[in-house]
Amino acid sequence: MSENQPLKVALFGSGRIGQVHARNIAAHPDLELAWIVDPFIEGARTLAAGTGAQAVASADEVFANADLDAVIIGSPTNTHVDLISRAMSHGVAALCEKPIDLDLDRVRACRASLEGNPTPLMLGFNRRFDPHFAAIQARVASGEIGRLEQLTIISRDPAPAPEAYILASGGIFRDQSIHDLDMARFFVPDIVEVQATGTNVFCDYIEEAGDFDSVVITLKGSGGELVTITNSRHSAFGHDQRLEAFGSDGMLSAGNMAPTTVRKYGAAGTEGADPYLPFFLERYAEAYRNELDAFAQAIRTGTACSPGFDDGLQALLLANAAEESARTGRTVKIGKEQP
Amino acid sequence: MSENQPLKVALFGSGRIGQVHARNIAAHPDLELAWIVDPFIEGARTLAAGTGAQAVASADEVFANADLDAVIIGSPTNTHVDLISRAMSHGVAALCEKPIDLDLDRVRACRASLEGNPTPLMLGFNRRFDPHFAAIQARVASGEIGRLEQLTIISRDPAPAPEAYILASGGIFRDQSIHDLDMARFFVPDIVEVQATGTNVFCDYIEEAGDFDSVVITLKGSGGELVTITNSRHSAFGHDQRLEAFGSDGMLSAGNMAPTTVRKYGAAGTEGADPYLPFFLERYAEAYRNELDAFAQAIRTGTACSPGFDDGLQALLLANAAEESARTGRTVKIGKEQP
Amino acid sequence: MSENQPLKVALFGSGRIGQVHARNIAAHPDLELAWIVDPFIEGARTLAAGTGAQAVASADEVFANADLDAVIIGSPTNTHVDLISRAMSHGVAALCEKPIDLDLDRVRACRASLEGNPTPLMLGFNRRFDPHFAAIQARVASGEIGRLEQLTIISRDPAPAPEAYILASGGIFRDQSIHDLDMARFFVPDIVEVQATGTNVFCDYIEEAGDFDSVVITLKGSGGELVTITNSRHSAFGHDQRLEAFGSDGMLSAGNMAPTTVRKYGAAGTEGADPYLPFFLERYAEAYRNELDAFAQAIRTGTACSPGFDDGLQALLLANAAEESARTGRTVKIGKEQP
Amino acid sequence: MSENQPLKVALFGSGRIGQVHARNIAAHPDLELAWIVDPFIEGARTLAAGTGAQAVASADEVFANADLDAVIIGSPTNTHVDLISRAMSHGVAALCEKPIDLDLDRVRACRASLEGNPTPLMLGFNRRFDPHFAAIQARVASGEIGRLEQLTIISRDPAPAPEAYILASGGIFRDQSIHDLDMARFFVPDIVEVQATGTNVFCDYIEEAGDFDSVVITLKGSGGELVTITNSRHSAFGHDQRLEAFGSDGMLSAGNMAPTTVRKYGAAGTEGADPYLPFFLERYAEAYRNELDAFAQAIRTGTACSPGFDDGLQALLLANAAEESARTGRTVKIGKEQP
Structure with a gap:
């Protein structure tokens, strides 16, 4: 180098x-x-x-x-x-x-x-570098809303991946939810309990694959924090990616992104924005750039990469626990992973 | 009594x-x-x-x-x-x-x-009692945005009155704009100059009546404040009634009112609200109630009515000045009315 | 009569x-x-x-x-x-x-x-008469967003009731969540599964009473619908009462209510609204009026009251199931109540 | 080449x-x-x-x-x-x-x-390439809001330029308003009348230079369109750059841009966004890129540059007319420039 x-x-x-x-x-x-x-x-x-x-x-x-x-x-x-x-x-x-x-x-x-x-080894949880989510995380960490009590994550893809992809994806928890599980850990690193429910409401081939097309996950942090993740494999109005951090002193939220600030007013309705950015390539374009820059800086400065390998492992553990909970109807406790 | x-x-x-x-x-x-x-x-x-x-x-x-x-x-x-x-x-x-x-x-x-x-004699400029505009006026008066520098009023009726009404109305300045001229005086009581322009862009019988269907008025206050009033006799999306007070330290705005907080998200657009409240009966329902209450209180307490007779006179003077400016293309100076 | x-x-x-x-x-x-x-x-x-x-x-x-x-x-x-x-x-x-x-x-x-x-016997689940939530329910029922797939309810009180009230309240599920459970049934009448989690993050006397101050409930409807309810006994920014209905063709949401439409712009931030209406008396003022009117009409017309006694029973069953789930960590199935 | x-x-x-x-x-x-x-x-x-x-x-x-x-x-x-x-x-x-x-x-x-x-000769009115304003212009041109009747432009710089710059700037109309005058022409190319008013409300050295710190301009198009431009040399909440196109069938608006979608909710207020992007370098970053790309394409394809030299001349004519109107209090008619 x-x-x-x-x-x-x-x-x-x-x-x-x-x-x-x-x-x-x-x-x-x-x-x-x-x-x-x-x-x-x-x-x-x-x-x-x-x-x-x-x-x-x-x-x-x-x-x-x-x-x-x-x-x-x-x-x-x-x-x-x-x-x-x-x-x-x-x-x-x-x-x-x-x-x-x-x-x-x-x-x-x-x-x-x-x-x-x-x-240096960095895991590509690019959403940690999204400027909107990252700003909230930093402001929560600074104490701006007091103690973090509840985190609400809504994350819906625009349309399900093709059947072949679904079959190899490892299932919605390991493929889609895992981003949100890492986002949960970005705010609440120490998760102690996982509950999840899944259903099939719109996509036959996902159901035939034995997978869910819609899931809800509830996490509990070691400090009593409650995190809810709502996922769907489709969304009629674009990539739905929102987050709210609720604390003892207030709340911070990040909304979806339309391509412009333009609003329409007419006889049929008012204040209408455009459909949201279609998918992750557009929605997280800046996050990918910031991630790459953080990677380059970590190499140059020799500081630890974040998120790192262990974050990848922890997210996978949570995804597996969510799958288990959705299958058994039982809350799954997360033990400490012994290195 | x-x-x-x-x-x-x-x-x-x-x-x-x-x-x-x-x-x-x-x-x-x-x-x-x-x-x-x-x-x-x-x-x-x-x-x-x-x-x-x-x-x-x-x-x-x-x-x-x-x-x-x-x-x-x-x-x-x-x-x-x-x-x-x-x-x-x-x-x-x-x-x-x-x-x-x-x-x-x-x-x-x-x-x-x-x-x-x-x-006690009160003039029915009910919009002064609208809770949204009244809140802004009070906050401006309290110094929240520093010195008031610019006031932007946008005021559009949903549809023109019938021809018979238009003919007897005294014209758009004395009939429609007069509310906004009084609103301007609610914030900037001492107006010293009036400029106005009118056009005919959509309604034949208004044009035939020698009246305008769309006007813009610019007022200057004695403290150098600039007020713009934008009027139209129609609006496709409901009663358009907005106000922004811009000051040295910030701005306060009041938006339009939809009947509910509901927003729609779909393939055709996102965050769409309902059409706005249709006209003044709905939009200013609360203002009329507050006005009546203020009138009752003024009678009971013997305090001066506000707005009073002189406010009615001043608004009319400004409406006449606006008409004159729109007809002559000259800025009209407003002298002190000698009682 | x-x-x-x-x-x-x-x-x-x-x-x-x-x-x-x-x-x-x-x-x-x-x-x-x-x-x-x-x-x-x-x-x-x-x-x-x-x-x-x-x-x-x-x-x-x-x-x-x-x-x-x-x-x-x-x-x-x-x-x-x-x-x-x-x-x-x-x-x-x-x-x-x-x-x-x-x-x-x-x-x-x-x-x-x-x-x-x-x-005629009506149960006072007044929120069904809130014009915002009622509009969404009617629009969902009309098919505007296709098939309902996910319902997100966020419901936070401004501050916990006093200790004496908490002790007699029956607990957060039967006292606070019950409104949201009925709201869930307003959209998804046939609930088949309940998951819940509760924590204590801010109020000692609630914890000492053996109750939770914060809970999350996930419901599954017989059509595969997923409902999440997020409750807290406090909220720094007023009564937090929101609902989103997500369907195959789009989404409808209802937001919180500030007392005015006024927005503030300054060096510290932009577009800031006032704190939300403080509590249910203000937030649901119109719902109470509409409820009373529906009651009077049901009496006059002899039509069935809705919500009725059975809705009260079903909401209680769900509250009890949520409590059980939160205590045992198990998903609770809801059987048909035999009349 | x-x-x-x-x-x-x-x-x-x-x-x-x-x-x-x-x-x-x-x-x-x-x-x-x-x-x-x-x-x-x-x-x-x-x-x-x-x-x-x-x-x-x-x-x-x-x-x-x-x-x-x-x-x-x-x-x-x-x-x-x-x-x-x-x-x-x-x-x-x-x-x-x-x-x-x-x-x-x-x-x-x-x-x-x-x-x-x-x-090829292009004039650097970069705002025509701003994706928000350009989207509105295209949608208006497509007839989405019917006939264009009123255009409202609010344009405030964050802070006045230093005295030396002001002295050489040609005055607020030729230096700041000229962008908005060109934006007006982007929507209404044929302007026939100009009214303007200027005041001095906050900056001594601008007043000493014989210039205004705040102005309002009203333009009339040959089709009866009314355009209002509100300018200030300062703004406490960032670069204030908004536009609304009002037509016979509806309205399209473009709002200001905050750096993130984050909103804050607390005891002091709700839904607060960050201060807006500070100035044109940030606000129009994308516009500058799009402008350059349009320039490169015009060179490659041999198509006419837009905006071109004549747009620069017309904007200057309007700025001069605005200055004249503000000085004389008379509406200034714009004749056809004979080439």
Whole structure:
């Protein structure tokens, strides 16, 4: 890593999320997109075109480079643990998309193997870097609303993923809710109880897959905080992403985002805004940029990455507990994970 | 006037505005609706039914009663000066709808004749009693936004009055804008200059009547305050009634009122409220009640009525000045009215 | 009951809620406040003053009157069943405040005794008559947002009741949440599962009473609908009463109510509204009036009262189930109540 | 101009506005920042550092380059006409900040000299590219609100420029209002009358300079449209930039922008947003990017630039007319400018 040169980055995955990272790396003054890795080499080549990056098909070609500074892992979930391990063993900083893995045992094994390794490792819970949610978290932490008592998270995707994706997703709790579970932990890190309920109200193939299309999760924090998460796999009016932090002295809320501030007034109604930003690529565009910048800064300054590997593990534990609660009808207690 | 009995009130006029006052008098604990006066006696009878009030056709029958405490004048404009004069000469408190008269000379003569008469006389500029505008006026007066610098009034009726009404109305400045001119004076009592412009953009019979359907008025206060009034005789989305007071330290605004707080979110748009309250009867329902209560209190306590006769005169002077400015293209200076 | 005379009403209870009803009865054209009943006769007398009503200490004096048309029961909870029974046995219409009783067995016995009795009996779940919530319910019922999938209710009181009240209240679920449970049933009448969690985060005497100060309840309807209720016994910014109905085609929400539409803009922040209406007396003033009117109309037209006795029973069953779930950590299934 | 290479751009001026353009040029895929020109060479060098651009002190060095494709003129106003002329005579596309010049005769002479010259020339009225205002303009043009009748523009700067700037600014009408006058023309291109009033309410050195600190302008369009512009040189709550288009069928409005969607609720007030974005650099960041992109596209496609030179001239004519009206108290008619 040279102090005078941008950090050389390899990006794994040329899909939807890889494209977001590619653009952001290209625009970041301290990052250089050097390699794009995808076994589907055409995808890598298309994305690399005009960026100066090299398109390669295998991770080996990347880790062989001595000047590799960081990897960003946006490839399929089942590659995450392996790529994290390789990056960490090479002392190469990594930013990995969630989830670490759908299999808790693999995640724990990976964590054990990383014990004591100081290489920067960040988990891609990008919503922590959303300026709206981050502002609330900072203001709550500063005591602006007194003691935090209740947190309300409403999070609805615009439309369900295709059937093939749903089947491989690990289910709504591990695929969709996990973002909100991490958001809950952003405000209330120590969750002690999980309740959840799920239903099927609109999507046949989700039901046939044995998954829910709509869920509600209630969490209790060790300080008595109550967190509710309301999820749906669809929303007629765009990506519905809201959060309210209620405390002893007041409340802070973050609303949805329309593309403009324009309001319409007519015989049929007044003050109507546009439909909200359609999905996470638009809604969290700034969050992805801020996340990348935090990653670059953590590498440069040597400070700990946040969120880190353990946050990925904890979110997965909560997602599993929610699934268990929804299946059994029982509140699930969360024990301390022994490292 | 008995301290233990409600004040006995005669209401002149059984039209739209008379009906508002009749209901409010009936509901007021310190007022008794004793007479309803209308030469169109059927109207008076219909309105009197079930109220205990007596329907009479002529003012004479009313002023002959020794126990008459107050009159509320909601009859046609050309009766106002005469009824005010009679009430004042009988020592009977009066609340008179705006305008006092369309003829400035008659108004001035009436004022001269009332010189020194202490009988309570209130002008029905009901919007001063609207809780939203009144709250802003009080907060501005308290210094909450520092020195008042600019006042923005937007005031649009839902639809133009019928042609017959327009022809007798005295024109948009004396009929519609006069409310806003008084509102301007509620915040900036001493207006020194008037500019106005009018156009015809949607209503043929208003144009044929030689009147404008849309106007803008700019006022300058003696302290350099700038007031803009934007009027239209129509509005597709309900009664548009807004006000913003801008000061050196901040701003206070009052928005329109929808019938409920309900918002709609769908594929076509988000956060849509209902159309606004349709017209002044709904929009200013609370203002009319508060106005009546202030009138009753002024009678009971012997304090000066506000707004009073002079406010009616000043508003008319400003309306005339606006008309002159719109016709001549010249700024009109407002001199001190010599009493 | 005379068709030409207002209905003669006896009001039980001269406390806070009795005072609301007394004012509304007095203002209602088809109701006459004839008796106010309170063993604390001074309270009854004070409230009766100036209304023409007779203050009496015992129910016997009221039910002895052959011209009694209706009773409104706003006396303590433990008097409700007895007064309902007496009214029904006299064929006198009744509007009873919630809850019917805290003891489910008494409620069931009362219901059994009323089997077949056609006398109008309305339960005082006044929030169903709130114009904002009622508008949403009607629009959802009309299909405006497609199939209802999720309902989010946030309901926070401004401050906890005094310790003595808390001890006799039956607990937060039966005292506070019961309104929201009925609201849930207003939208989703057939609830099949209840989950709840409670915590103590701010009020010692509530904790010492073995009660919760903050709870979250999740309900599942027979159609797969998910309802979340978030309650707190306090709120720094006024009575927090919100509802969102989310459906397959969109969403309808109702927000909180500030006393005016005024917004403040300054160096410290922008668009700031006033604190919300402080508590239910202000927030639900219109709901109480509408409720009373619906009661009068049901009596006049002979149509069934809604909400009725069974709604009171169902809400209590849900409150009990929520309590059980919060205590055991298990989801409670709601069986069909056998009449 | 090569089709395969980004357009080579020279930027005149390294001040505040030059810095905005420099960043945006660097980020634009079809533009290359080749030269930064400033007689204050240190400024040019600082801005050029790390961009690959060459810092030069004189325009001669730039126009000598055969591969110069475009210039962006962000230097002082008195250099504009000369730089425009040189660019046009070299066939080099130009984007010039407003105003063209403060002297109408110079502007007219410049226009005459450009007669028939097809080289792209864009005027930097960046607000036309603001996504909020542009969306409204497009929706009005599409007929969404019927015929446009009234346009309300409120535009307040956060704080007055320093005295030295004020003295050279040409006055509030030509310096600040000119943006709003062009915005008026964006909606109502053909303005036929101008009224204006100005006052001094808060800033001594502006008054001493013979300028106003607060003005109101009313414009009339050839179709009877009424436009009001309210300006102040200060605003306690950030850059106040709003617009409302009122038509026969409804209204479209664009509000101010806070940095986040966060709202605060507490004992002192509810729904409070953050102070608005402080000034034009933040508020119009996206507008500047869109403007630059439109400029690049106009060059590439050979389509006419909009806004163009004539828009700059018309805005200046309106600013002069407003000044004249404010000084004389007379409405000023706008004649057709003869080319």
